[in-house]
Amino acid sequence: MSILAVGSMAFDSVETPFGKADEVLGGSATYFSTAASFFTAVDLVAVVGEDFPQEHIDFLHQRGVNTDGLTRSTGETFRWKGSYSYDLNEATTLDTQLNVFAAFDPRLPENYRNAKYVFLGNIDPTLQLKVLQQVVRPQVVACDTMNFWISGKREALLETLKYVDILLINEAEVRQLANEPNMVKAARKVLEMGPKTLVVKQGEYGAVMFTPGAVFAAPAYPLEAVFDPTGAGDSFAGGFMGYLSSVDNVSDEAMRQAIIFGSVMASFNVEEFSLGRMRTLDISQVRDRYRKFQLLTEFKGVD
């Protein structure tokens, strides 16, 4: 089962305590698609400018990503510049140039419209809904968003959320969306907004999944070298949705496994700048780290 994914493609300039990278490949759709491609085919919807090199598109093709829905517009590609201090959980945005992304008007090619699995990356919720309306019969709709839309386009976001099955956002966003400091209470409020599943991304602390009937908590993989957290959340979502669509199953059991695969993909992604680690990664390493997650978390019952 392939996944339809919409989001941003960008050039990122990033500085961390461990080094810097200039104008490297980035963007939510790029990270998501690449991570998901380890599990399934991806139909990508995004926009780039005239300056976007063919080699990046070739890389996506090699990873099994369909770019029929990738528009090349007149102008420059979206650029983001940010830095991280030792607290790698928090990026400081230094500069944002939306460029062609400002006029992004996602239109789905005919061959995308029968998608069953859909990922609405972090873009204007009005556009997220517009994408969804072009899909004939979506079965599993996952969505990301951010503080900017939660405060600035709340009504549109709440409308979009009515059609979302799985919302993947970070801790601060959950609290902001629910206007409630306690995470468990906030999660319950979010589950009344439409999504049946809420995945709370907690960066270096892992992830917690809330459904009406269960809670599942997974740690992050303890890493000795975190070089660049950029794209960790999108890689997480890519591994999560990629696995779900590969097994075409959204049971509690499958979603717990998907959380671990999401954590695995995020853990690899942060080991190098940009998508560097994804370029050398293979599925056996992914499965090996999944098993390490089992060793990391398992404990015996007591009588």
Place this chain on the structure above:
Amino acid sequence: MSILAVGSMAFDSVETPFGKADEVLGGSATYFSTAASFFTAVDLVAVVGEDFPQEHIDFLHQRGVNTDGLTRSTGETFRWKGSYSYDLNEATTLDTQLNVFAAFDPRLPENYRNAKYVFLGNIDPTLQLKVLQQVVRPQVVACDTMNFWISGKREALLETLKYVDILLINEAEVRQLANEPNMVKAARKVLEMGPKTLVVKQGEYGAVMFTPGAVFAAPAYPLEAVFDPTGAGDSFAGGFMGYLSSVDNVSDEAMRQAIIFGSVMASFNVEEFSLGRMRTLDISQVRDRYRKFQLLTEFKGVD
């Protein structure tokens, strides 16, 4: 197997977004002993002032805590005043009055000196070592400390750590002790200072245990009502050490179970001010929450 525990006993005044409590029972040794008492007998070493009411000592006796090592000195009991904002991970100390605790000179009664399990609560590392030297043949020594001693009594602390098997401290303290921002690298450095096991307490994010051969990560229990985080770390340590001594086993398997029991005790403790929740808690509720931790964390392997 009983545990010898040394630490502070105090009157706490605490304010959180959910209420306040004045001059209530607190102190590291109090929380530790009470939590451990659900699993094992505790031999307590601490000091209180003339103002310390008998009812608190009666409470400890009811919980199976031996107070032969509790000294009542001339003067007032240690007092701590603090507040928490919505970020319940971080306490702001408003006032500290050491009172009789300032001259604490722990001397072990004869019947304490054959202890096998020892918990050195967060006191001056010189005193921690002095306690340890009075034990004939300690088998499992656990220790807590804090930023104040890490910076102010570093040499004494490093000396004490040579005799410690299990160090239980929070994340910031690990980084400070190792002078290393990356947790995994910091843990490795701490494991070279003496302890064979490092338990990193992460508050609402759970705990991570490092040994030379393994890493174990456990989430915190997702709670809808956290009233007062005071004593959570000591309750954690009490559950952890209490379980280990009750099974008299420090294998990797037992220590993982002990981490969960520690998390269980911490999760109950924060549900009410002071030791309120511990007063009504019973062991069947403890075991029930242990099973909920299994449901919270379990996931299936993949082929």
